[in-house]
Amino acid sequence: xxxxxxxxxxxxxxxxxxxxxxxxxxxxxxxxxxxxxxxxxxxxxxxxxxxxxxxxxxxxxxxxxxxxxxxxxxxxxxxxxxxxxxxxxxxxxxxxxxxxxxxxxxxxxxxxxxxxxxxxxxxxxxxxxxxxxxxxxxxxxxxxxxxxxxxxxxxxxxxxxxxxxxxxxxxxxxxxxxxxxxxxxxxxxxxxxxxxxxxxxxxxxxxxxxxxxxxxxxxxxxxxxxxxxxxxxxxxxxxxxxxxxxxxxxxxxxxxxxxxxxxxxxxxxxxxxxxxxxxxxxxxxxxxxxxxxxxxxxxxxxxxxxxxxxxxxxxxxxxxxxxxxxxxxxxxxxxxxxxxxxxxxxxxxxxxxxxxxxxxxxxxxxxxxxxxxxxxxxxxxxxxxxxxxxxxxxxxxxxxxxxxxxxxxxxxxxxxxxxxxxxxxxxxxxxxxxxxxxxxxxxxxxxxxxxxxxxx
Amino acid sequence: xxxxxxxxxxxxxxxxxxxxxxxxxxxxxxxxxxxxxxxxxxxxxxxxxxxxxxxxxxxxxxxxxxxxxxxxxxxxxxxxxxxxxxxxxxxxxxxxxxxxxxxxxxxxxxxxxxxxxxxxxxxxxxxxxxxxxxxxxxxxxxxxxxxxxxxxxxxxxxxxxxxxxxxxxxxxxxxxxxxxxxxxxxxxxxxxxxxxxxxxxxxxxxxxxxxxxxxxxxxxxxxxxxxxxxxxxxxxxxxxxxxxxxxxxxxxxxxxxxxxxxxxxxxxxxxxxxxxxxxxxxxxxxxxxxxxxxxxxxxxxxxxxxxxxxxxxxxxxxxxxxxxxxxxxxxxxxxxxxxx
Numbered sequence: 001x002x003x004x005x006x007x008x009x010x011x012x013x014x015x016x017x018x019x020x021x022x023x024x025x026x027x028x029x030x031x032x033x034x035x036x037x038x039x040x041x042x043x044x045x046x047x048x049x050x051x052x053x054x055x056x057x058x059x060x061x062x063x064x065x066x067x068x069x070x071x072x073x074x075x076x077x078x079x080x081x082x083x084x085x086x087x088x089x090x091x092x093x094x095x096x097x098x099x100x101x102x103x104x105x106x107x108x109x110x111x112x113x114x115x116x117x118x119x120x121x122x123x124x125x126x127x128x129x130x131x132x133x134x135x136x137x138x139x140x141x142x143x144x145x146x147x148x149x150x151x152x153x154x155x156x157x158x159x160x161x162x163x164x165x166x167x168x169x170x171x172x173x174x175x176x177x178x179x180x181x182x183x184x185x186x187x188x189x190x191x192x193x194x195x196x197x198x199x200x201x202x203x204x205x206x207x208x209x210x211x212x213x214x215x216x217x218x219x220x221x222x223x224x225x226x227x228x229x230x231x232x233x234x235x236x237x238x239x240x241x242x243x244x245x246x247x248x249x250x251x252x253x254x255x256x257x258x259x260x261x262x263x264x265x266x267x268x269x270x271x272x273x274x275x276x277x278x279x280x281x282x283x284x285x286x287x288x289x290x291x292x293x294x295x296x297x298x299x300x301x302x303x304x305x306x307x308x309x310x311x312x313x314x315x316x317x318x319x320x321x322x323x324x325x326x327x328x329x330x331x332x333x334x335x336x337x338x339x340x341x342x343x344x345x346x347x348x349x350x351x352x353x354x355x356x357x358x359x360x361x362x363x364x365x366x367x368x369x370x371x372x373x374x375x376x377x378x379x380x381x382x383x384x385x386x387x388x389x390x391x392x393x394x395x396x397x398x399x400x401x402x403x404x405x406x407x408x409x410x411x412x413x414x415x416x417x418x419x420x421x422x423x424x425x426x427x428x429x430x431x432x433x434x435x436x437x438x439x440x441x442x443x444x445x446x447x448x449x450x451x452x453x454x455x456x
Numbered sequence: 457x458x459x460x461x462x463x464x465x466x467x468x469x470x471x472x473x474x475x476x477x478x479x480x481x482x483x484x485x486x487x488x489x490x491x492x493x494x495x496x497x498x499x500x501x502x503x504x505x506x507x508x509x510x511x512x513x514x515x516x517x518x519x520x521x522x523x524x525x526x527x528x529x530x531x532x533x534x535x536x537x538x539x540x541x542x543x544x545x546x547x548x549x550x551x552x553x554x555x556x557x558x559x560x561x562x563x564x565x566x567x568x569x570x571x572x573x574x575x576x577x578x579x580x581x582x583x584x585x586x587x588x589x590x591x592x593x594x595x596x597x598x599x600x601x602x603x604x605x606x607x608x609x610x611x612x613x614x615x616x617x618x619x620x621x622x623x624x625x626x627x628x629x630x631x632x633x634x635x636x637x638x639x640x641x642x643x644x645x646x647x648x649x650x651x652x653x654x655x656x657x658x659x660x661x662x663x664x665x666x667x668x669x670x671x672x673x674x675x676x677x678x679x680x681x682x683x684x685x686x687x688x689x690x691x692x693x694x695x696x697x698x699x700x701x702x703x704x705x706x707x708x709x710x711x712x713x714x715x716x717x718x719x720x721x722x723x724x725x726x727x728x729x730x731x732x733x734x735x736x737x738x739x740x741x742x743x744x745x746x747x748x749x750x751x752x753x754x755x756x757x758x759x760x761x762x763x764x765x766x767x768x769x770x771x772x773x774x775x776x777x778x779x780x781x782x783x784x785x786x787x788x789x790x791x792x793x794x795x796x
Contacts, residue, residue: 102761279738421739430738
């Protein structure tokens with residue numbers, strides 16, 4: 001009898017577990033209510049039609065690693081918003097923004113616990129838009145585009161589950177790109193710091209000269225191609241992905257194999273530290289320690305050098321990143337998005353717009369602790385950006401990037417971390433001489449296509 | 457009547473009389489518990505409540521719920537997902553039968569990761585079983601200041617894997633401490649590529665795992681060594697046994713159970729290794745992804761939010777589970793054979 005009861009209990013347990021597992025598998029709501037991803041939401045949050053409702057209630061706002069340096073600024077913005085909208089309350093969370101950020105955010109989304117307003121990057125926006133977890137601000141607020149530089153707004157789109165472009169993000173701020181270099185090391189190599197190279201292969205030729213003059217005492221740059229793919233290819237106007245984004249296209253361009261061949265040659269000739277081939281380290285730290293000639297391409301990096309290594313800062317020069325065949329630079333803005341799962345979506349949307357409006361963007365971008373640039377037309381026209389003066393590298397960086405932003409597009413090839421790693425791995429093998437550049441490019445395309453195919 | 461009563465077995469108050477039924481042996485545990493544990497007579501003062509069949513289940517219910525929610529459900533979910541083409545971000549998943557498993561068999565990256573994981577376990581487990589034991593024997597004695605050494609050997613256990621990984625990067629870099637020493641000692645001319653050669657990255661990561669785990673397992677062995685009778689060592693010494701013989705014939709048998717436990721735990725830990733290889737081999741898991749272990753590979757193919765395939769990642773997870781299970785069963789079998 002007891003054995004029968006025990007068997008019955010176990011059978012019940014298995015049935016319940018399998019049922020639960022089955023529910024977990026489907027991940028959706030079958031009761032016909034409005035859903036975003038696998039979560040039940042207010043009907044107004046999804047579908048067509050403008051978002052309406054009272055701006056009130058408590059929302060959460062998540063940034064990425066900003067509290068330490070900009071706590072005062074953001075607390076002020078939150079206070080102003082709450083004052084302007086009585087009955088609202090904003091809880092600020094600051095994520096450390098490490099390598100697992102996207103995975104954690106995705107897990108939050110699946111658990112229907114994503115913050116109402118969240119600062120995300122392009123890969124995260126791609127994943128969340130496709131799965132339907134972000135509010136389509138372009139639809140829910142037809143006026144949302146107005147403040148932003150048209151090029152930024154136009155290119156800040158992601159594809160939803162049906163493959164249709166959706167404006168699920170508000171461009172927040174951008175860093176821009178430029179060259180930063182140690183003028184002493186360039187001079188020793190016979191390179192004029194005032195005339196930075198105009199093409200990517202021209203830059204590689206300079207790396208080669210630096211390697212010859214350095215004789216192993218220092219290096220031109222870091223080796224891991226993960227820092228360059230696909231940014232370099234973008235500047236060279238090599239199409240990494242096909243037009244529909246469902247397959248790769250870089251192997252069709254002969255310049256890709258040439259680029260890999262250059263990287264292999266530079267690695268072999270000692271232009272890059274051998275042990276940095278697969279390292280996570282970017283050039284920031286070794287540049288500040290005087291170990292590499294070229295630093296990060298991010299303008300904020302200049303501030304980092306100024307703060308951490310004054311002697312190297314004194315030798316630092318800034319120049320225009322090679323536009324190469326593209327003819328203009330690209331920018332990768334940070335984004336603010338609103339969760340479609342928000343219980344107070346009107347409040348969340350109102351706060352997202354408040355945070356990214358011209359006034360707040362300008363105020364933050366003027367903060368002396370940061371070198372970032374706004375994405376709204378009004379703030380970019382501010383004399384602070386357009387009439388930057390001063391000959392120090394910090395001021396020069398501001399001036400240069402502000403100039404470039406007039407012609408930039410926000411579009412940068414957005415590949416998933418897995419696709420990027422698949423490509424990078426093959427280039428690493430070519431750099432070690434284990435594959436020919438042509439074979440590495442071919443294999444990289446094959447592996448990346450396999451990943452894109454499984455993504456559907 | 458009286459004769460019948462005296463013929464009954466003597467038992468504690470409240471105990472049931474055992475009845476012999478052909479083919480159904482009474483539970484020894486039940487009889488023992490009733491013979492030893494005092495308690496009210498059946499049916500007296502509501503004591504029958506304590507005999508409800510569901511009471512043990514009620515007591516264990518919290519543990520069962522936790523086990524189901526955090527153990528059984530995720531496992532079964534993973535098993536089910538491995539037969540689908542599910543995406544990390546949910547959405548409709550279709551059953552694809554054994555496709556993920558057949559794909560796995562043809563996937564060279566999977567086999568490379570499997571090789572790395574098995575190699576990791578094969579090298580790390582024996583060393584992790586033996587080295588902490590030697591370390592424990594060294595610090596076992598109650599000498600003045602020995603506490604400092606015990607703490608020092610335990611310190612790496614407390615450090616975060618990321619911090620340890622960074623320290624080892626500096627140690628193993630081309631211009632790091634080890635290469636600089638070797639160059640200054642004129643033992644090498646070119647730096648040893650600890651961080652750019654795929655084999656050396658793998659072995660360096662093993663070294664890191666060993667270094668970080670030694671102190672932890674040393675504590676296990678210190679506890680076990682305390683149970684080895686000192687008299688045995690003294691008697692063996694008097695009989696002329698040297699240190700080596702005493703180690704093999706007294707110490708090792710005395711801590712055998714601890715060794716088996718350490719072996720099992722280390723085996724499972726070795727198959728789950730990720731951070732060490734990420735820190736030393738970078739985001740790609742070494743040049744060309746040559747140093748990826750199975751957990752690393754699962755993260756890459758299954759968890760990427762855009763192109764990940766949770767179904768395939770789950771299939772690889774099941775393979776990792778089977779590998780771990782196989783190793784654990786092997787360890788148990790060895791333990792049984794040893795005991796017999």
